[in-house]
Amino acid sequence: MLKLPILFILPALASCFLFGRDQSNWNGLKVTWGLDPFSSFQSMPRTRAAALSSQWVSLNPGGCSDNPKFMGERFIKSGDYGVILIFDVAGYIAGIQIGWPANFNPNPNNYPFGPLTNSPVVKDNGYHYVTAYFVDPSTICNGGRNACQFHTEGTGTGLWIQNGTNPVAHSITIPKTVADADASKWNKGACFVTMGFHYWYDMSKNMNCDNFYPVFLLYNGGVLNGFGWALAMDLKNYSTRIEHPPQSSYGHFMTPPPDCLSTLGTVTTLHVYLTDSPTANKC
Numbered sequence: 001m002l003k004l005p006i007l008f009i010l011p012a013l014a015s016c017f018l019f020g021r022d023q024s025n026w027n028g029l030k031v032t033w034g035l036d037p038f039s040s041f042q043s044m045p046r047t048r049a050a051a052l053s054s055q056w057v058s059l060n061p062g063g064c065s066d067n068p069k070f071m072g073e074r075f076i077k078s079g080d081y082g083v084i085l086i087f088d089v090a091g092y093i094a095g096i097q098i099g100w101p102a103n104f105n106p107n108p109n110n111y112p113f114g115p116l117t118n119s120p121v122v123k124d125n126g127y128h129y130v131t132a133y134f135v136d137p138s139t140i141c142n143g144g145r146n147a148c149q150f151h152t153e154g155t156g157t158g159l160w161i162q163n164g165t166n167p168v169a170h171s172i173t174i175p176k177t178v179a180d181a182d183a184s185k186w187n188k189g190a191c192f193v194t195m196g197f198h199y200w201y202d203m204s205k206n207m208n209c210d211n212f213y214p215v216f217l218l219y220n221g222g223v224l225n226g227f228g229w230a231l232a233m234d235l236k237n238y239s240t241r242i243e244h245p246p247q248s249s250y251g252h253f254m255t256p257p258p259d260c261l262s263t264l265g266t267v268t269t270l271h272v273y274l275t276d277s278p279t280a281n282k283c
Helices: 006-019 048-053 147-153 178-182 247-252 259-263
Strands: 056-058 073-077 080-087 093-101 122-124 127-133 160-162 171-173 186-192 196-201 215-220 223-231 268-273
Touching (some): 048 073, 080 127, 247 259
Antiparallel strands (some): 073 080, 093 127, 196 215, 215 223, 223 268
């Protein structure tokens, strides 16, 4: 193997760390919107080392690629499946999941609905999961990112939603700009300060909620800088991080809300922010 002299390596590293930082990159990872400053906008570790030092534990005893249904090494803290962090083989943040028991009780809506099963809700080992990746899924267990890439790219290079049981073949790429979202099946919803403009997939007032896609996107300044989960079931008392917006608030996120949502009771959401200052989001 060709070994570069250290004199060539050090200037490259210096260039990366001194001049490579782009402030427009996703420079943080926070979850949970709310009014309580002690439980809202919680910062998540973005390296495996930081997660371990904060008592997060791995769900992957065999390492990065031990589960063919998902990419990366997945971590939870205090048994809370409301937020599952995903790290690449090199130990850098690569995605996030939400999970809940397949036999969760009560589940009056019998969620997930048929059209969402394996697209994108994937069942594995007694749990349902919805998964997002921040880098190309094919790279996560195939080298991952290096320190320079993490430093310059931040939390990730894009957003991929796993839309089937094959994390590489079935992951869909999310539009990074409002212009691209407007040209797709993602529909513009309402704006809320500290969140952004919400976009929902193929949403309409008269839609069938069996097709209510459990992912929303957040755009600020015309670019993607967050997203979230929206599950048509009440995961009450299940996680300290998830949210339960009242039905009276739906108009703040959707324009207009689907009529069918009024029949589903309390839903579960989670806002995921890809910057370190979500309170600066003004749409």
